[in-house]
Amino acid sequence: MTARERIAGNVANYVDERTGAAAWMKKNLNKVFPDHWSFLLGEIALYSFIILLLSGTFLTFWFDPSQREVVYEGAYQPLSGLKMSAAYASTLHISFEVRGGLLMRQIHHWAALFFMVAIVVHLLRVYFTGAFRKPREFNWIIGVGLLTLGIVEGFLGYSLPDDLLSGTGIRIAEAIIQAVPVVGTYIAFFAFGGAFPGEAFIPRIFTVHVLLLPGIFLALITVHLMLVWYQKHTQYPGPGRTEKNVVGYPLFPVYMAKAGGFFFIVFGVTTFIAAVASINPIWLYGPYTPGQISAGSQPDWYMGWLDGLVRMAPPLETHAFGHTISWNILIPGLIVPGIMFTGLALYPFIESWITGDKREHHLLDRPRNVPNRTATGAMALTFTLVALINGGNDIIAQQFHLSINQIMWFSRIGIIVLPPIAFVITKRICISLQRADRELVLHGKETGRLVRLAHGEFIEVHEEISPEKKWLLTSHEQSGPLELPEIDKAGVRRTDAIRNKIRSRMSVANAEVAPKVSAQDLKEIEHH
Amino acid sequence: MKRLSKYRRHRAAAPMLLVLALLAIGTTFSVASATPNKSALALARSASIEEGKQIFLKGCSSCHGLNAEGGAIAPSLIGVGAASVDFQVATGRMPMADMSTQAMRKKPVYTPEQVAALAVYVASLAPGPAIPGDELLNYERDGSVADGGELFRNNCAMCHNFAGQGGALTQGKYAPTVMGVEPRHIYEAMITGPQSMPVFSDKIITPEEKLSIIKWIKFAESEPALGGASLGRVGPVTEGLLVWTLGIGILIGVAVWLAMKAR
Incomplete structure (x- = not known):
């Protein structure tokens, strides 16, 4: 034993005698994780969150969350002598006078955009592969919670500098709050501590932005990861992979190195983009005053779909009993997003209700093998995308010389017509892909080699696919529709007949697939 | 004379003479043919x-x-x-x-x-607004960038965007960009209100304030992109586009590479 080994051993022993960590470490460092690029998407979100914590802490050293009016006398001459809030002036100070301040601001903002993009991409991966199924429904709900809070947190950050754009955003948020029937005006009054803009709102959202929400984030992310740890990671189907094992590499050293390295890459890419591309140039927007507005005022992308929904709403209002109900804001601003997020959160339960599947699943689905789910996802994506496009309708109109009115009408009609079309097309594509898989298993892949047989017939030679590939294409389950009786044994119509009817209808639609290759099929093909 | 003749056979004499002759001809020609650069x-x-x-x-x-x-x-x-x-x-x-x-x-x-x-x-x-003369357009001397920015945000930004990049109006109409527009034309646009633009008479925006606006526009034109590539100065739409294409594209590429290496 060399001196160095003895010292290392002594240190390890010293720690172990006091913490008892060795057994725990040995068990957990050997924990196996499956390897696939799509399992790293959530990590991007996690790393962006760490970047946000670090850069955000830096920004708080100089940011003054106050709407107190000051006269600007800082380095940026074009705003010299203007009256503005201390929040805006201190953001200018960070941008132009604090060393590295502008870079930090840009890192913080780009990291926020990355955070939300990564959450959405991760959510899409989890959705389309069916990773949310039992036992992971709670983790799905936590994820939806993180998405929702991320939108709120991002919006608050966008609102803090009190520039012209953020003030415009707060004004719209106030309008949405006011659109809540009966109590809306009161809630807005309490939130702003009086009339808009007041002096209370920015200090309040600052506390929420830097204390409350990051705390909730930390707690939820911890639970999110602990559940992944406890429930073990899902894996893609393949030879040797079952519902009872995890095929992959141990945490130490493989994933320690990979995840650690990936953190620095995410940090590096974020910093690189922050160094070369401007984001939220608040000095160009100018300080907020309620009398001003800029053409093309937009929220950050993760709120863009909400803005797009509000922009496409027809002007509907009713006046009753001394109250105004602004349907044009209430529906797109609160009701539709409410339905969207509730539906998203409840999706795992809805799906298991339709399929009647209450078993645990650790093997992921290939999206084509679950046509209804994939098509539903495509439908929801199309809906959101149309809304998002309409959120940028003025920029699109300007850049592509189009009419803003035509884009709005396209969106109004498209948001109703396009999602069902997307559903049908996606479902058909999925079933066609299943048929292609079936073809591949039964007849092998086309080689493009034409052979003339002795009696003159031309055939194309098909090459049989590997057993591993065959396994992949045939290992998935295909369970038929639920059979739910409407009439009980005594011949009487059941009380839950209507519910059962709806459920079995959906179940039939859900079970629509191209039948996978069975042993029977293979036997038949051998006879040919 | 004697001194000059001493250099007559200098080897640089011929090229020098040629340059002098060209200069003389050029100057004469430009003076003779010049039309004054009138406003x-x-x-x-x-x-x-x-x-x-x-x-x-x-x-x-x-x-x-x-x-x-x-x-x-x-x-x-x-x-x-x-x-x-x-x-x-x-x-x-x-x-x-x-x-x-x-x-x-x-x-x-x-x-x-x-x-x-x-x-x-x-x-x-019939009488109408006249073309502003150069003596009226001395924005460098008479304008203030800070005032101009505030006036621009108060009166112009709602159509022309916060950085004067232009914006969309209804039915395919648009407010054009004000970048690269001659000061005279900016001034004329304010006093005549072309197309969808309202007239900003001297009572609403005084001539001095108009010069401040022009000065701010000229400043915005030449202002370097302080935070890196400006992405068109049209707000968060292009930022979102960048993060959804190049940004996440690079990271997914790295993720694919990381997952590949373990095989």
């Missing part, structure tokens, strides 16, 4: 109404009428003033390329002299 106002002063009328009859009357009285498809030009003509014709907006949504800026059809003649002719029909 639009000076041109307008020397242009003739009759010449302008001839140009008008050929190029404009088919829409605006033989006496500039207007018609079904074009407004009357009586009383619009020389400033309006200078803005519309010298920026190439008139004559229109097509009759769709609105006249766009393009290469001018007429020379500055022809524009001046047209302006004089239209101004002779």
Whole structure:
């Protein structure tokens, strides 16, 4: 034993005698994780969150969350002598006078955009592969919670500098709050501590932005990861992979190195983009005053779909009993997003209700093998995308010389017509892909080699696919529709007949697939 | 004389003479052929109404009428003033390329002299805003960038965007970018209110404030992109586009690479 080994051993022993960590470490460092690029998407979100914590802490050293009016006398001459809030002036100070301040601001903002993009991409991966199924429904709900809070947190950050754009955003948020029937005006009054803009709102959202929400984030992310740890990671189907094992590499050293390295890459890419591309140039927007507005005022992308929904709403209002109900804001601003997020959160339960599947699943689905789910996802994506496009309708109109009115009408009609079309097309594509898989298993892949047989017939030679590939294409389950009786044994119509009817209808639609290759099929093909 | 003749056979003498001769000829030629670089106002002063009328009859009357009285498809030009003509014709907006949504800026059809003649002719029909002279456009001296920025955000940004990049209006109309527009034309646009733009009379925005706005626009034009690539200065839409394409593209690429290496 060399001196160095003895010292290392002594240190390890010293720690172990006091913490008892060795057994725990040995068990957990050997924990196996499956390897696939799509399992790293959530990590991007996690790393962006760490970047946000670090850069955000830096920004708080100089940011003054106050709407107190000051006269600007800082380095940026074009705003010299203007009256503005201390929040805006201190953001200018960070941008132009604090060393590295502008870079930090840009890192913080780009990291926020990355955070939300990564959450959405991760959510899409989890959705389309069916990773949310039992036992992971709670983790799905936590994820939806993180998405929702991320939108709120991002919006608050966008609102803090009190520039012209953020003030415009707060004004719209106030309008949405006011659109809540009966109590809306009161809630807005309490939130702003009086009339808009007041002096209370920015200090309040600052506390929420830097204390409350990051705390909730930390707690939820911890639970999110602990559940992944406890429930073990899902894996893609393949030879040797079952519902009872995890095929992959141990945490130490493989994933320690990979995840650690990936953190620095995410940090590096974020910093690189922050160094070369401007984001939220608040000095160009100018300080907020309620009398001003800029053409093309937009929220950050993760709120863009909400803005797009509000922009496409027809002007509907009713006046009753001394109250105004602004349907044009209430529906797109609160009701539709409410339905969207509730539906998203409840999706795992809805799906298991339709399929009647209450078993645990650790093997992921290939999206084509679950046509209804994939098509539903495509439908929801199309809906959101149309809304998002309409959120940028003025920029699109300007850049592509189009009419803003035509884009709005396209969106109004498209948001109703396009999602069902997307559903049908996606479902058909999925079933066609299943048929292609079936073809591949039964007849092998086309080689493009034409052979003339002795009696003159031309055939194309098909090459049989590997057993591993065959396994992949045939290992998935295909369970038929639920059979739910409407009439009980005594011949009487059941009380839950209507519910059962709806459920079995959906179940039939859900079970629509191209039948996978069975042993029977293979036997038949051998006879040919 | 003796000193000069001493250098006569110097080997640099011939090239030197050639350079001197070229300079002399060039200078003489440029002095002889120079036309003074007149401002639009000076041109307008020397242009003739009759010449302008001839140009008008050929190029404009088919829409605006033989006496500039207007018609079904074009407004009357009586009383619009020389400033309006200078803005519309010298920026190439008139004559229109097509009759769709609105006249766009393009290469001018007429020379500055022809524009001046047209302006004089239209101004002779009835009084209207005149072309601002250079002495009135001394924005470098008379304007303030900070005031101009505030005035711009108060009066202009709702259509032309916070950084003067332009924006969309209804039915395919648009507020054009104000970047790269000559100070004279910015001033004329404010006093004449072309197309969808309102008139900002001297009571609403004083001439001095107009110069501040011009000074701010010129400043914004030359301001370096302080935070890196400006992404068009149109707000968060292009930022979102970047993060959804290049940004997440790079990271997913890295993720694929990381997952590949373990095999």
